[in-house]
Amino acid sequence: MPGGPALYMFDSGTLGLGGVDVPVPFFLIRHPQGDVLVDGGNPLAVAHDPHAHWGALAEQFEVHMSEEQHCAAQLRRLGVGPQSVGHVVQTHLHIDHTGALGHFPDATIVVHARELRAARAAEAPIASGYVREDYERPELRWQTAEGELDLFGDGTIRLLETPGHSAGHMSLLLDLEETGPVLLTADAADNRAQWEGREHPRALFSREDARRSLERLRELAHQTDALLVLGHEPDDWSRLKHSPDCYT
Numbered sequence: 725m726p727g728g729p730a731l732y733m734f735d736s737g738t739l740g741l742g743g744v745d746v747p748v749p750f751f752l753i754r755h756p757q758g759d760v761l762v763d764g765g766n767p768l769a770v771a772h773d774p775h776a777h778w779g780a781l782a783e784q785f786e787v788h789m790s791e792e793q794h795c796a797a798q799l800r801r802l803g804v805g806p807q808s809v810g811h812v813v814q815t816h817l818h819i820d821h822t823g824a825l826g827h828f829p830d831a832t833i834v835v836h837a838r839e840l841r842a843a844r845a846a847e848a849p850i851a852s853g854y855v856r857e858d859y860e861r862p863e864l865r866w867q868t869a870e871g872e873l874d875l876f877g878d879g880t881i882r883l884l885e886t887p888g889h890s891a892g893h894m895s896l897l898l899d900l901e902e903t904g905p906v907l908l909t910a911d912a913a914d915n916r917a918q919w920e921g922r923e924h925p926r927a928l929f930s931r932e933d934a935r936r937s938l939e940r941l942r943e944l945a946h947q948t949d950a951l952l953v954l955g956h957e958p959d960d961w962s963r964l965k966h967s968p969d970c971y972t
């Protein structure tokens with residue numbers, strides 16, 4: 725097929741995490757079989773009033789986000805309308821990854837079955853990292869993955885099970901024509917310190933699973949020599965290409 729997938733990187737502003745302002749990334753993959761959004765950064769409501777939407781979590785994570793930084797607005801600036809997105813892949817459903825939900829009416833929302841179960845059972849956002857209003861929307865059409873998933877069956881977008889940070893967390897391994905493999909760890913590794921073993925991964929679900937998942941991703945990165953994109957790493961993020969530039 726003429727032209728393989730193109731990967732666009734965005735952020736919906738920053739969050740204060742451990743005293744550092746970190747980016748809140750999301751990704752668009754323009755694939756010959758359709759546009760795929762990976763996470764959506766922060767919900768739009770957060771740009772208006774973070775306390776109203778996140779409650780006490782807004783104090784824990786100081787957010788900097790404008791309306792123009794919401795995923796739907798940034799995609800529109802790239803010429804990608806809401807109807808064009810066929811899939812939204814959720815690495816997980818924590819508060820800073822759910823910005824796409826409810827904004828792409830024709831999209832199938834892909835998430836690991838364990839993640840959706842955990843999010844639906846979650847109680848207090850302050851402990852769990854979930855805000856039910858983000859994903860408890862009757863209009864959403866879910867596709868739950870029970871294991872790993874090759875989204876289009878062509879090896880270009882592979883969803884990997886990397887639990888630990890959350891119950892059904894997934895990372896993505898992409899295969900682009902020019903760039904080659906790209907590993908989107910999402911929150912399986914927030915930053916270089918975690919990636920290099922100087923800090924523990926941020927495990928809201930299971931430390932042991934998080935450690936195993938990170939070990940597996942390191943091995944995979946080593947084997948494939950993938951371009952590494954960590955979940956919330958400010959220094960790396962500033963060196964990567966952002967939309968409207970892209971990786972092909």
Ligand SMILES: [Zn+2]
Nearest residue numbers: 816818889911
């Ligand atoms: Zn998270």
